[in-house]
Amino acid sequence: MIAPFREVFRYFDLPIRSFRRLGRIILLSCHDAGNALIMLASATLYIRTLWRPRARRETAMQLYVTGIKSLGVITVVAFFTGMILALQTGLELRRFGQEVNIGTAVTVVMIREMGPFMTGLIIAASVGSAIAAQIGTMAVSEEISALEVMSINPNRFLVMPRLVALAVMMPILTVYTNILGILGGGIVGSTQLGVAFPAYFDNAVRYAENKDLYVGLFKAVVFGIMIATVSCYQGLTTSEGAVGVGRSTRSTVIISFLLILTVGYMITRLFYI
Amino acid sequence: MIIFDKVTKKLGGKMVLNEVSFEVPKGETFVIVGLSGAGKSVTLKHMVQLLLPDSGTIRIGEDLISAARGKKLERIRRRFGVLFQGAALLQWLSVFENVALPLREHTKMTEAEIEKTVREKLRLLNMEEAMEKFPSDLSGGMQKRVGLARAIVMDPEIILYDEPTSGLDPVTSRLIDQLIENLRKELGITSVVVTHDLHSALAIGTHIMMIDGGKIVENARPQEFIKSTNETVQRFLESQYITRRGAWEKGMEKHV
Numbered sequence: 191m192i193a194p195f196r197e198v199f200r201y202f203d204l205p206i207r208s209f210r211r212l213g214r215i216i217l218l219s220c221h222d223a224g225n226a227l228i229m230l231a232s233a234t235l236y237i238r239t240l241w242r243p244r245a246r247r248e249t250a251m252q253l254y255v256t257g258i259k260s261l262g263v264i265t266v267v268a269f270f271t272g273m274i275l276a277l278q279t280g281l282e283l284r285r286f287g288q289e290v291n292i293g294t295a296v297t298v299v300m301i302r303e304m305g306p307f308m309t310g311l312i313i314a315a316s317v318g319s320a321i322a323a324q325i326g327t328m329a330v331s332e333e334i335s336a337l338e339v340m341s342i343n344p345n346r347f348l349v350m351p352r353l354v355a356l357a358v359m360m361p362i363l364t365v366y367t368n369i370l371g372i373l374g375g376g377i378v379g380s381t382q383l384g385v386a387f388p389a390y391f392d393n394a395v396r397y398a399e400n401k402d403l404y405v406g407l408f409k410a411v412v413f414g415i416m417i418a419t420v421s422c423y424q425g426l427t428t429s430e431g432a433v434g435v436g437r438s439t440r441s442t443v444i445i446s447f448l449l450i451l452t453v454g455y456m457i458t459r460l461f462y463i
Numbered sequence: 464m465i466i467f468d469k470v471t472k473k474l475g476g477k478m479v480l481n482e483v484s485f486e487v488p489k490g491e492t493f494v495i496v497g498l499s500g501a502g503k504s505v506t507l508k509h510m511v512q513l514l515l516p517d518s519g520t521i522r523i524g525e526d527l528i529s530a531a532r533g534k535k536l537e538r539i540r541r542r543f544g545v546l547f548q549g550a551a552l553l554q555w556l557s558v559f560e561n562v563a564l565p566l567r568e569h570t571k572m573t574e575a576e577i578e579k580t581v582r583e584k585l586r587l588l589n590m591e592e593a594m595e596k597f598p599s600d601l602s603g604g605m606q607k608r609v610g611l612a613r614a615i616v617m618d619p620e621i622i623l624y625d626e627p628t629s630g631l632d633p634v635t636s637r638l639i640d641q642l643i644e645n646l647r648k649e650l651g652i653t654s655v656v657v658t659h660d661l662h663s664a665l666a667i668g669t670h671i672m673m674i675d676g677g678k679i680v681e682n683a684r685p686q687e688f689i690k691s692t693n694e695t696v697q698r699f700l701e702s703q704y705i706t707r708r709g710a711w712e713k714g715m716e717k718h719v
Contacts, residue, residue: 244568328553332548332549336547338540339511340568341537341568342564342568
């Protein structure tokens with residue numbers, strides 16, 4: 191494909207190998223993205239089998255792992271995110287005598303952006319990487335092949351319960367993050383900035399709109415689906431033993447972070463401009 | 464039963480199977496031997512479409528598995544039981560749940576029936592007592608026996624064994640050999656065994672095929688296999704201290 195351009199590359203002394211490598215990376219990325227979307231579509235179609243006892247049990251287990259087991263770290267991160275937001279905005283607003291408005295600032299930022307964003311990052315790093323490592327280990331120890339020869343579709347058996355769990359749990363955890371973040375902001379407001387709790391919460395509720403909440407929760411669902419898709423796909427395509435499992439885990443975290451940032455921006459752009 | 468017709472497969476630029484053609488007759492134990500990287504496991508994986516050939520066809524009876532997709536592929540695969548090299552048990556399920564998995568997924572058996580069937584298969588392999596344990600609590604040999612119980616739980620027509628005795632002690636190896644032999648004699652099950660272990664191959668095989676460099680170098684009954692004049696086969700036999708006039712000839716009588 192690059193052959194007709196070879197002379198052009200030579201004329202301008204461009205590094206042809208680098209362009210070839212870049213082209214290969216782009217093509218492979220498109221190939222992986224396409225296959226991951228096919229896997230997602232297949233797992234989505236299998237949601238109809240959720241009523242089966244084994245699928246119900248597995249989904250409940252994944253809900254527990256995603257939700258309950260992540261609560262500790264989410265609690266700490268959410269609380270401190272709200273506290274940092276309140277402190278930073280409060281210090282600036284104090285210069286204009288407007289520190290009473292930190293309630294609005296913290297609430298709007300938390301429910302629009304920081305809630306789904308922070309929850310997404312934590313879940314990608316903890317749950318997403320764990321999913322990639324578990325499924326990746328299964329792939330290199332031929333457990334996925336064993337499922338296939340038993341005519342058990344891995345998209346139904348493994349991907350679907352994780353997809354459902356992450357899509358359901360992400361908005362719930364985001365609400366939890368939002369509440370704790372706003373609470374953390376309130377504590378900083380009352381103890382460090384002299385904004386009383388009632389004034390803080392009154393301000394917080396007055397200017398936040400329902401739309402902010404809906405868009406934030408929509409983001410959370412999208413992030414949950416993205417994390418499930420990336421982690422399961424990276425796991426299922428793992429090869430080359432323990433090194434491959436490490437590579438899949440790392441890729442899951444990196445790709446999920448990048449997607450959360452870029453898709454998060456696009457959703458904000460779509461709903462607010 | 465299983466027919467390979469001019470199957471070619473390249474992996475990572477290397478020719479692993481080069482126009483390989485052979486037939487596994489029904490009710491026989493077909494053993495594939497060869498050096499590491501010769502293409503034995505790749506051949507086995509083609510039989511259940513874990514790999515697709517670059518060219519050529521693979522038939523399972525009347526079914527063309529190399530072109531099958533979706534429900535048809537699932538139906539063909541249900542004719543098989545596969546024992547993987549590392550047993551490939553699902554680590555978060557107990558021994559009982561692992562063996563019961565195909566029954567729960569593909570039959571409408573009641574829990575009582577499932578338990579009866581699973582116990583029966585585990586008893587065959589002296590693993591009934593480990594029913595509640597998890598794979599991580601078992602030794603490699605025990606995991607392999609559970610893997611075999613799972614492979615036979617649906618009473619398949621064909622069982623594929625990928626290195627069934629590798630890493631096992633001699634007593635367990637002979638137990639598995641005996642089981643493969645019994646499944647052929649008593650139930651007429653077709654078996655395809657991939658192994659390095661020629662002693663095991665000569666004991667259980669009704670046909671032995673050797674692959675080297677992606678090509679078949681010998682495909683014969685055991686008593687003919689040990690008399691092969693092919694240099695690669697001779698080297699392979701000698702490497703395991705098996706000679707043409709060795710004690711194995713006496714043991715070959717059952718196949719004559």
